[in-house]
Amino acid sequence: MAVTNQRGYVTTRGKQWYGYYRKVVNDPATNEQKSVRIPVNLGLKSRMNKTEARHALEREITKQLGQTGSPTRIMNDGTVTFGWFVTNRFIPLKEAVWKPDTAETKKLLIQLDLVDPLGEIPLANFDKFSLQLHLNKLAATCSKDRVLQMRAYLRDIFAEAVDQDFLVKDPARKVKVPAQLRPTDTTTLTWDQLRLALSKLKLRDRLILELDMTNALRPSELFAFRWKRFDYPATTLTIAETVYKGKIRDWGKTKKSLSVIHLPQELADDLETWRLECEQQARDEFAKGERKSRNLSPEEFIFANRDGGFMDTGNYRKRVLHKLARDLNLPKLTFQVIRRTIATLAQKKGTVKDVQGVLRHSRTATTTDVYMQEIPESVQSTINSINEELRGTVGLKRKKPAKAGGAVHGRRNPATRVTQNDTKSLRGGTERLPAYA
Known part of the structure; x- marks a missing residue:
């Protein structure tokens, strides 16, 4: 006996389940609509019960006519x-x-x-x-x-x-x-304007903007960094997470977004200085009973808010970037303007493909030809050139960074706090520090 169903019915014939439903077609003879009954072989009785047969019919109807409840x-x-x-x-x-x-x-x-x-x-x-x-x-x-x-x-x-x-x-x-x-918006800034902006910021905000400028980071990548992603001996940061609408996600905007980025040695030194400062702050808060652990966890964000979570991009843009633009009379200062500026100025620091490597675009349609091959060494050179412009040290000789795991000679001691009044390099020479150090 047939079992009725809202969009058809199922019945048995021999050892098989069959379903029937109706749909509207055009009669080619009269060019008028007519309703026809459509049979469907659903499967063996031994392999499904009536409920499963109904579900199989419903799936077939949905496949042919649309989702449940849609016009047939x-x-x-x-x-x-x-x-x-x-x-x-x-x-x-x-x-x-x-x-x-x-x-x-x-x-x-x-x-x-x-x-x-x-x-x-x-x-x-x-x-x-x-x-x-x-x-x-x-x-x-x-x-x-x-x-x-x-x-x-x-x-x-x-x-x-x-x-x-x-x-x-x-x-x-x-x-x-x-x-x-x-x-x-096509606003871009000059090297002098970028350096001026950096010179007015304290260590944390300077690091945020210098990281953003040097590697053209998206704010969703920048504020998701945790300490475990920072490899000081190798001078690298790993982008493994991003921030999106108040949540942490393990994927990026493009396929190339999640990657390892290179840091110039001076920038890595300053980031290590910030880590030591955060460790001291953690110990101080623990002593006051404001923190459960006295140690800085590798899971903590490098640039955390007051509650220990990641910073809100919109809040930081209004509170720091917009204020800085007003104070310095800059035409505009946002993360997008910084990224566009670096993409424009960096054209003279490396090939277009190298710039694409810095920006981590998934397609060279954004920066140019698909068939050019990215050379990691050239990308590193481009990043170094960008950072030298930001620090005003273009043309000055600099010692090569020590290899990972080797003895470090002549490196600034990260434990020594960099202040606005420092005028000589902490490396023992007479080389002047950049104006914003």
């Missing part, structure tokens, strides 16, 4: 809307490849810019003109990046509609980037 229409009946296709056929596929933390943002933008204004229009009614017109309207009110993102989504959506046989021709394949895009 097919591609050639002309009533599948843009909104239904995006919700039931496009997003479920993309969610499998989107990162969970960014999927919600992507879905929200698609809903606001595409589904809300276009959702009720039948998929078959779109053409290049209507899509280009919508993109041009977005360009009048939205940023350049958002318009480019929506164009990419439109092309993906309609390409998927063709792949799934909902459309014969892709109307979005020739949609162009609108010519009248809102201008983007």
